[in-house]
Amino acid sequence: MQPSIIEMIYSQRQEIIDRWKEEIRHFSDNEFTRSLPAEVYNETNVEFVRLIIDTLELEQSEAKEKLRQFAERFINTGWPLSYFTQGMQAFRRVLLETMTSQETINSKKVFETFYEVESWIDGIINQLVDEYSGSWENTLHLQKLALKELSAPLIPVFEKISVMPLIGTIDTERAKLIMENLLEGIIEHRSQVVLIDITGVPVVDTMVAHHIIQASEAVRLVGAECILVGIRPEIAQTIVNLGIDLGKFPTRSTLRKGIETGLELTQRKIVNISSDDFR
Template identity: 55%
Template sequence: MQSTALTYLQKYQNQIIEHWDHQLSALRSEVEIKASLEKAVEHTNQEYMSLILQTARRNEEDSLEGLKNFTEQYIQTGRSLTYFTRALQGLRQAFHQQLKDVPPEDANILDVYSELNQWIDNMNNFLVSKYIESWEDTLEMQKLSLLELSAPLIPVFEGITVMPLIGSIDTTRAKLIMENLLEGVIKNRSKVVLIDITGVPIVDTMVAHHIIEASEAVRLVGATSILVGIRPEIAQTIVNLGIDLTKFPTKSTLQKGMEKALEMCNQKKIEM
């Protein structure tokens, strides 16, 4: 911030904070919060005001770091971006009110107001950027967690494991399926792996290619894969596309695939 606006800010900081605190109190009253959280929200307002004003005095990376940390902690509480943007609008109104009450003595009021506005806009852009980055990181972590859950390898009998696949398969998920398959086969000492595509809505050339690659990788580590859950419409699509699935066994249902797996492992099915 330029020296003229900064001098004005420092000189009337208490009055500006008073105006701004009034704006934040009005904002807080619009949000439904429990009485037990009132003090916590008030403390948040005070910390936010303090960090914002620090950046005016030292608009350097180290002063912005505190504001960045505050933003990340704030996001973890589940509160929205509205607080940041509307709070900065409240600061803008506080400046406007103070400039109306006490115009600068040795400077053009429009120049001071323009500098203060520019500083607030920079803070707003910084906060929005960090808020978005933090959410993107959170979403990426959640996406990876969901991907891991969406490609489980389940041991069912000695030497037999099942991988049920649900939903569409893209390149990223196919890579995870491959990794889970290989790690699971070795960890569980599997002889047969049943890849169940009952829950896969579309099997096109790319999906079939990924499944063939995964089956071939399983074969290379000493196990056999059986593709199960091939519905009539999927079988017709595979034939129409000219996809070759003759290199490994296929079954229409998981039950039939399990019977085949038990036979391959020299285990008998016991009727209950």
């Protein structure tokens, strides 16, 4: 961009910011912005418009990185794309009005200057749109992975004995799904013993333990017995350190030991048969 235009923008910086803040009031009255504290909203406006102006003095790669960091931060906090695109359109109007009112533009270069401003603003808008598009694509990808992770089937392994293997993190939403699948599966398979296998759960904290306890109590309410298996040493230590009480139902270190306990609870057991028994 022409040095004279950059100089004008910086010399009129505060006026441009003030006029821009006044301009965006026309589209800022929506459900999202109304939910924000006034201080946060105003600080974001100032940060956004200052970042736009500062990109003029940055190298292209550095400007893109600054915009990427800004967009990523506000995408994650729920700011709508429309706020930024409308904000950029408002900034374009304010900037062109300021330049023409100051008679900064040489009449012979008016179209050239407007083209430079348009290219600059459009470049920022395009990057913001790309950042939002990439964020949504990543979100959809993570959601697909989460759906696979959330699947918690109750698998019948013996008559009256079923296993629910859990893999990955457990939050409130997933705990609800686990509970539903658990109770429906018990009725469907007529299970008397259910083994909840947490071998694949990386972290067991107070919340996870609470969900597991709730699940075991629900199992008892429908007339079945719950056994927690897959208690690794580090998980056992964490449970003890947190003071979590898992004494209401049996626990076993491995799935095999859990199945053996389940067989005992259903009056069965695994026995070794020698070759002589087949003679």
